[in-house]
Amino acid sequence: GIQVEQSPPDLILQEGANSTLRCNFSDSVNNLQWFHQNPWGQLINLFYIPSGTKQNGRLSATTVATERYSLLYISSSQTTDSGVYFCAVAYNTNAGKSTFGDGTTLTVKP
Amino acid sequence: DVKVTQSSRYLVKRTGEKVFLECVQDMDHENMFWYRQDPGLGLRLIYFSYDVKMKEKGDIPEGYSVSREKKERFSLILESASTNQTSMYLCASKLSQGAVTNYGYTFGSGTRLTVV
Numbered sequence: 001g002i003q004v005e006q007s008p009p010d011l012i013l014q015e016g017a018n019s020t021l022r023c024n025f026s027d028s029v030n031n032l033q034w035f036h037q038n039p040w041g042q043l044i045n046l047f048y049i050p051s052g053t054k055q056n057g058r059l060s061a062t063t064v065a066t067e068r069y070s071l072l073y074i075s076s077s078q079t080t081d082s083g084v085y086f087c088a089v090a091y092n093t094n095a096g097k098s099t100f101g102d103g104t105t106l107t108v109k110p
Numbered sequence: 111d112v113k114v115t116q117s118s119r120y121l122v123k124r125t126g127e128k129v130f131l132e133c134v135q136d137m138d139h140e141n142m143f144w145y146r147q148d149p150g151l152g153l154r155l156i157y158f159s160y161d162v163k164m165k166e167k168g169d170i171p172e173g174y175s176v177s178r179e180k181k182e183r184f185s186l187i188l189e190s191a192s193t194n195q196t197s198m199y200l201c202a203s204k205l206s207q208g209a210v211t212n213y214g215y216t217f218g219s220g221t222r223l224t225v226v
Binding site: 031032033035040041042043044045048086088097098100101102103 | 143147152153155158168198200202214215216217218219220222
């Protein structure tokens, strides 16, 4: 199956700093999502981005499917950005089962 | 917005009990999933369903069963709860890949199950 590697595993920032999180995958995909897991455990969808670039406020994401990676950018980080960020990928033929990376744990300090 | 609702946020059950975790989605998604999440082990797929009455085993189905009698509801059943099933359980739903728009997974808020 597809292997997913996220880096870095842990990231500590001061409030206001920018960061880039990376997701590498081992095979072709046509389905890629970025999630933020909040302190209560819920996975919040940030981007559905199998290719191209999207922006939503201070967050943006780029997927280069031909080179098998995706990047999540967080600008002007806030303490509420803290949590775990997951990348999930798939090459779906039917049920849409995705493979998750191990996540990047982001801590934003005030 | 699609909503995926899990019936309980926190649950405490005794060893040997039969436990039902319920998940309901309101946007006519074909596919539904149950994951468990444990520290250091990431998200692991227990079961998924791509249609009513259809189910497929995920990576760790042992000790679990599922039921999907209606499209909107996917239930996870712990036949005889054990302490090693203490975990965070996450339900998700998703349109099929052939749909015109496919926004990927939508997750419920999770159920923290403790088996004592």
